[in-house]
Amino acid sequence: MRTQRARIVFIWLSGTILLSGLGAHSEPSSAAPDLETAAIRPLEADAAVTVLDPHVSSATLSSENDIRGLEPQAFYGLPNMDTLDLSKNQLDDESFSQNPLSNLTFLKKLNLDGNQLTRIPALPASLTELKINDNKLSTLSPSCFKGLTNLLNLELRENILHEDSVSPLAFRPLKGLLILRLDNNRFRSLPLGLPHSLQVH
Secondary structure (H helix, E strand, C coil), X not given: CCCCCCEEEEEEECCEEEEEEECCCCCCCCCCCCCCCCCCCCCCCCCEEEECCCCCCEEECCCCCCCCCCCCCCCCCCCCCCEEEXXXXXXXXXXXXXXXXXXXXXXXXXXXXXXXXXCCCCCCCCCCEEECCCCCCCCECCCCCCXXXXXXXXXXXXXXXXXXXXXXXXXXCCCCCCXXXXXXXXXXXXXXXXXXXXCCC
């Protein structure tokens, strides 16, 4: 017997995605959604995704969800999205292997906190803020931030980075970086090659 996948519908309101889960056997209603009583449910690991409006600019798919993978076209049709929160899911390196964020050319803020990443995934060059706290990052390669010349705020707290696992060339593309958070890693000394643009507090 073929298992029917759950269907997840994103309802947009004032440019922000609200998450409403429909059970595997539920049918979408043609009536306007009751946003006061709509159930906000966790995504299932194999949930299908439908986005109802291309003008969405912000999406939060965090906390109680259990997203483990991102399809290559997961965010197609969302050219105006500038903020995406995928924190506290189960995303790992394989989840980003097919570059699912490639079409988000106006994305400014990305939150990947609380996932299972061991390396920096391919990311849109438009980013100004990137948070990958509380993951399993163990190394920063010479090309890990390639193309991210617009990045101003980078947070990599609570990973397993140390001075020998960070390439002196890793931060070279980040010529305008102002804020860098590396606390609660395994550093005994500052990594080499930090951007000169960093603000000192």
